[in-house]
Amino acid sequence: MTEEINRLITELELYKLRKSEWLSLHAGHYVVVKGRDVLGFYPDFVAAYSAGAGAWGPNTDFLVKQVLEFEPTFSVF
């Protein structure tokens, strides 16, 4: 569990660090990151997740995140 949290922290830090650069090039696309490795940018979530699962296996955790200027929040109840 700690490993998973650390991995996600690393990936989100990398996203934060490179967000402005990625926004100018890939706004709205989905980035796939594992640890500090950036796999690529994809036009939709299905393509992004499939690429990550294909590269690292379906049982591996990795970050799939849409490159957006503002983080969306969702109301659930």
Place this chain on the structure above:
Amino acid sequence: MPDANNAPSPPRPIEVFYAYSHKDGSLRDELETHLSILKRRGVISSWHDRRISGGTAWDDEISDHLNKADLILLLVSADFIASDYCWNREMTRAMERHQLREARVIPIILRDCDWDFAPFSKLQALPRDGRPVKAWTSQDEAFKDIALGIRRVAEELGQKAPKPWGERLFAAAVPQSKQSVPARKYLSPIRNQRDLLLFGPRLKIVFGPPILRPLVPPNSDSSEPSSRGRFLETDALVDSGAGRTVLTPHAVRMAALTKIGDTTLTTLGGDIKAGIYAASLRFPRSGLKAIELIQVCCCEIPNPLFHCLLGRDVLSRWVFTYDGGVGTWNIKEKGSGPWVEPPEGFDPDLWGG
């Protein structure tokens, strides 16, 4: 010597459903015996209600099999036509699925009766010329004729067998306007005003890891099993107030879903950080199209009855009708292909950009 790892997987057997009156049970058994060769060859697999195990919700199980069968055999006799269950439930649903091209229906005329104006009268019946099995001099010959007819249809259906998951996933990336899948409608199983008022619209779902495995190259370095996840069934609350579909932490743990990010959720108690997980959703009792890959949020749900809220991300695929006065709700699936989730691109107004 052929490489077993690279051999193409055999096509899935055509699932056959028998709709029949129990008074024709012995004729149904005989027909099944004549279809044995197709079963042994793996061309068909069959199901009928005598396969229901004790303690099972039989009506649900019959509907489940009827909704997923590829080939539905209507075993026609005066008793079949007289049976409300056979006529109103099985035959009506079978004809709906036939018209939607989801399944093929073949009337098998067992005993002589008046079926000229039945909804299935325009379909190609078996045995040949619609001559009832009981009218043949040799019953074996009649069943052989039926078996040959079913074999032809099963082989034809086999050539149109569902695409493997990988191809289906690829299809998900095709713009929806280029696909045409007929609409379907799911009627709420419970028609009870009080129940709906107390508990809300509940839909049986099976959740689990994304359905993607064939996409992973067979020579992948990964030595892990094909999936660590598990598929679990639960009642989900259809919740138009939820922007995203939610699973409880317990459900996420049980299904061993993979975490792909996090987000902020606004709840009555304030904003909370929640994990995002990759999942699939299936709707086993309803015949609604499965969602092979979806992002779900993970947080506790205040209502202890539920481990899943189906939010507007799922509802956006359907027409959902709620009639509290009568106590019913219905889901109509739009006539479109598999869904890309979330919608391609993003809407700055929606996302606050």
